[in-house]
Amino acid sequence: MSSPDDIDDSAAPLIEHLAELRTRLIRSVIAFIVGMVLCFTVATPIFNFLTAPLCEVLSQRGQDCDLIFISPQEGFFVAIKVSLLGGFMLAFPVIAHQMWRFVAPGLYKSEKGAFLPFLISSPVMFLLGAAFAFYVVTPLAYDFFLGFQQFGEDGEAIAVGDPMNQPGLSVVFQGSAQEYLNLTVKFIVAFGMCFQLPVLLTLMGKAGLVSAEGLGNVRKYAVVAILVLAALVTPPDVITQVILFVVVYGLYEVSIFLVRRVEKTREAKLRAEGVWFEDDDDPEAAEDFGDIEAGDEGRAR
Numbered sequence: 001m002s003s004p005d006d007i008d009d010s011a012a013p014l015i016e017h018l019a020e021l022r023t024r025l026i027r028s029v030i031a032f033i034v035g036m037v038l039c040f041t042v043a044t045p046i047f048n049f050l051t052a053p054l055c056e057v058l059s060q061r062g063q064d065c066d067l068i069f070i071s072p073q074e075g076f077f078v079a080i081k082v083s084l085l086g087g088f089m090l091a092f093p094v095i096a097h098q099m100w101r102f103v104a105p106g107l108y109k110s111e112k113g114a115f116l117p118f119l120i121s122s123p124v125m126f127l128l129g130a131a132f133a134f135y136v137v138t139p140l141a142y143d144f145f146l147g148f149q150q151f152g153e154d155g156e157a158i159a160v161g162d163p164m165n166q167p168g169l170s171v172v173f174q175g176s177a178q179e180y181l182n183l184t185v186k187f188i189v190a191f192g193m194c195f196q197l198p199v200l201l202t203l204m205g206k207a208g209l210v211s212a213e214g215l216g217n218v219r220k221y222a223v224v225a226i227l228v229l230a231a232l233v234t235p236p237d238v239i240t241q242v243i244l245f246v247v248v249y250g251l252y253e254v255s256i257f258l259v260r261r262v263e264k265t266r267e268a269k270l271r272a273e274g275v276w277f278e279d280d281d282d283p284e285a286a287e288d289f290g291d292i293e294a295g296d297e298g299r300a301r
Helices: 014-041 043-050 052-060 074-106 109-146 177-194 197-206 212-217 219-233 238-273 283-300
Strands: none
Touching: 014 043, 014 074, 043 052, 043 074, 043 177, 052 109, 074 109, 074 177, 109 177, 109 197, 109 238, 177 219, 177 238, 197 238, 212 219, 212 238, 219 238
């Protein structure tokens, strides 16, 4: 008699699993290539959209939003990078679906129910982080960077050969399109990945790898680690680093709250099943209970 937690029928030999993996990977690659080709045909509008934060800052300063190519092939590589980024974003639902179809048969129904919400929330959190970087952090960062421009009198450049009557030195922004794209993508990816922190820690808490108490005890070390992360993944400006630190530390506190909720849910479930003991907070008792629970699960399987 099969139980609701029975594993799906997947007694296929190894070669069949490898063949299925190859099929899933081929479909993912095809989806990525199709998405990349589609984005390549509209690479210019996508790039123009990505330049919005810079153009807004320049407009506020009364400057034209002009980027330049410093090499003949730069325009082509900019289009390729835009296509790669856009193609991956378009193909991600297909890629995630193919990977899920490959691993799902090896999971119990309860494991599927526990893992699927995290699979859905991960891209959502990434998009939130990317949107926060694009609409909040990037304009502030470019406003900071462009503040180091200097303009001569009446906006005129230095007069060559006239050292006695110089109107003033002008140092203005003439940005490379490729350098701008690299920096903007770096912002988007960095914040998108940092927004995965609650998803990762909550999943680890559900698996019993971390606890809310443990995360709280290492808070001071987490602060140092977040400061180092902010210094590594952002350009060397204080504003962006402070914003990233505040956001990631806030996400860390949110993660502690979510892990605590997971622990309370687990405790309530165990109490309802009559297998919760008050001395479960003791590490040795918890370890013994974990062995018993693992044995029960093995017998159920």
